[in-house]
Amino acid sequence: MVSFQPILASDAIHAKGKHLFKDDGTQFIIKGIAFPTPPETMLIEDHRGYNPDAWLKILHQLRDSGLEFNAIRMYRMYPERVDYSEFFRGAAALGVYVIVPLTAAMGPGVLDRKLAAPKCYKSKLFKYGARAIREYLKYPNILAGVVGNEVMNDEKAWLAAPCIRAYARDLKVFMDSMVEKGAANRTLPLIYAAQDSATIGGAAVDKDRVMKLTVDYLTCSEEGKGLDARDVEGAEPTDAEHFSGNKFGLSPIDIYGVNIESWCSSTQDFYKNPDGTPGSYYALWQALRNTSIPIIFSEMGCPHSQFDRDDLERKTKEGTRDWAQIPVVLNDMADSWSGFIAYTYDGPKDFVMFDGGEWNGKDVLTPTKDFENFKHQLKKVSRRAPNITLDQFDDGRFVPSRCDDVQTELLSCCGVRLFNDEKMSSYAHMIDVHTGREVHNNMWLTVAAFLFALGATFWIHKNYRAKQNAAEGISLLNGNSIENVKYKSVSS
Numbered sequence: 243m244v245s246f247q248p249i250l251a252s253d254a255i256h257a258k259g260k261h262l263f264k265d266d267g268t269q270f271i272i273k274g275i276a277f278p279t280p281p282e283t284m285l286i287e288d289h290r291g292y293n294p295d296a297w298l299k300i301l302h303q304l305r306d307s308g309l310e311f312n313a314i315r316m317y318r319m320y321p322e323r324v325d326y327s328e329f330f331r332g333a334a335a336l337g338v339y340v341i342v343p344l345t346a347a348m349g350p351g352v353l354d355r356k357l358a359a360p361k362c363y364k365s366k367l368f369k370y371g372a373r374a375i376r377e378y379l380k381y382p383n384i385l386a387g388v389v390g391n392e393v394m395n396d397e398k399a400w401l402a403a404p405c406i407r408a409y410a411r412d413l414k415v416f417m418d419s420m421v422e423k424g425a426a427n428r429t430l431p432l433i434y435a436a437q438d439s440a441t442i443g444g445a446a447v448d449k450d451r452v453m454k455l456t457v458d459y460l461t462c463s464e465e466g467k468g469l470d471a472r473d474v475e476g477a478e479p480t481d482a483e484h485f486s487g488n489k490f491g492l493s494p495i496d497i498y499g500v501n502i503e504s505w506c507s508s509t510q511d512f513y514k515n516p517d518g519t520p521g522s523y524y525a526l527w528q529a530l531r532n533t534s535i536p537i538i539f540s541e542m543g544c545p546h547s548q549f550d551r552d553d554l555e556r557k558t559k560e561g562t563r564d565w566a567q568i569p570v571v572l573n574d575m576a577d578s579w580s581g582f583i584a585y586t587y588d589g590p591k592d593f594v595m596f597d598g599g600e601w602n603g604k605d606v607l608t609p610t611k612d613f614e615n616f617k618h619q620l621k622k623v624s625r626r627a628p629n630i631t632l633d634q635f636d637d638g639r640f641v642p643s644r645c646d647d648v649q650t651e652l653l654s655c656c657g658v659r660l661f662n663d664e665k666m667s668s669y670a671h672m673i674d675v676h677t678g679r680e681v682h683n684n685m686w687l688t689v690a691a692f693l694f695a696l697g698a699t700f701w702i703h704k705n706y707r708a709k710q711n712a713a714e715g716i717s718l719l720n721g722n723s724i725e726n727v728k729y730k731s732v733s734s
Contacts, residue, residue: 248337568620
């Protein structure tokens with residue numbers, strides 16, 4: 243069994259420039275695996291498939307197997323309805339960090355990629371995310387939150403990109419307010435996970451250029467220094483450095499994730515593909531190495547059906563992967579990469595490391611040769627010392643791009659013109675940082691009170707006139723004939 247240290251309150255992870263660090267200043271490298279999602283039948287039940295004993299049983303299985311890992315990525319969670327404290331605390335005791343989603347597949351947590359900005363970002367999404375963050379920040383082993391997963395996966399969906407920036411921006415302002423007001427002692431790093439493909443521009447545009455454009459857009463600013471909270475509509479002005487730790491200001495995202503399915507040959511190496519073309523990991527590293535924030539592989543793994551498919555001597559019936567890219571990510575790419583999430587314990591059959599699925603949400607599955615290869619490659623590099631410590635680090639060389647420059651390139655290469663996210667509504671102060679309840683805008687409360695008072699005055703006046711007319715009618719009836727009453731009424 244592998245030795246590990248439980249995660250304590252002082253072990254929270256922060257993004258600083260191009261790397262991740264613990265509170266004590268040591269660099270943190272993610273060595274993780276994607277966690278299975280309970281079956282759909284369980285997800286519609288009251289507890290949304292949550293079974294803390296079963297979930298922790300998987301983590302114990304991975305620990306007992308000798309896997310030298312430190313993180314998992316979750317995909318379906320319902321923090322507004324389910325209390326995950328038992329699982330989070332159990333994971334911390336096992337030394338496991340958790341990457342959580344900050345959007346949902348249905349309900350108020352949906353960021354609809356089919357809608358162009360600004361329509362794709364609604365107040366209900368912010369309320370969902372803010373309340374989720376209030377829960378997640380209670381646990382030091384919640385590593386980061388994913389604000390979007392493969393949202394911009396085609397040219398039409400790219401029009402929703404400003405909603406990612408606006409949502410992340412508001413969550414950043416909300417978290418800074420939590421820290422300022424004593425509702426939290428840290429902020430949660432935010433991740434966007436991009437699909438490693440040429441999602442815009444067609445065949446004429448290299449996919450690595452698209453990957454660079456994506457991160458440049460999600461981190462850009464007008465001055466090349468990151469957005470500042472005072473520039474966000476509705477934000478409270480402050481001269482203090484943001485608690486997110488980014489010296490350039492409020493960059494919308496803290497970590498750039500790439501979901502990658504390449505490295506599909508046992509003769510692959512970092513620099514060259516089997517056909518002699520530049521290696522897929524090398525080309526991506528070259529494109530992103532000067533990015534101003536940490537990069538991870540948020541999903542990593544070739545489909546079984548593609549591994550060694552053109553090499554019949556090496557190809558196995560199961561498409562067993564060798565996971566030889568792990569030393570590459572943790573060594574050759576370590577200057578700019580902060581680790582990976584291997585895909586996956588269980589899920590789509592073309593990526594699973596365990597037999598016996600789909601996972602029933604209760605029982606552990608059986609490890610395969612694919613998992614054993616993964617474990618072996620991790621063991622080879624797991625004891626590598628981090629490259630740097632925080633006190634040795636200088637992030638001044640890596641400055642975010644200007645938004646105008648990024649928009650110009652998007653337009654010239656791919657014909658994409660995006661809505662200005664700075665003109666979108668901000669909901670950052672809609673949720674009370676202490677209670678999680680909605681805060682009503684004072685202006686609207688004043689308007690509502692005025693309209694109520696105006697309506698009440700009108701009703702009182704109308705009621706008074708009705709009573710006065712009724713009294714006048716009774717007086718006339720008491721002293722006059724019907725004809726005279728009618729005459730006086732008409733002639734009055």
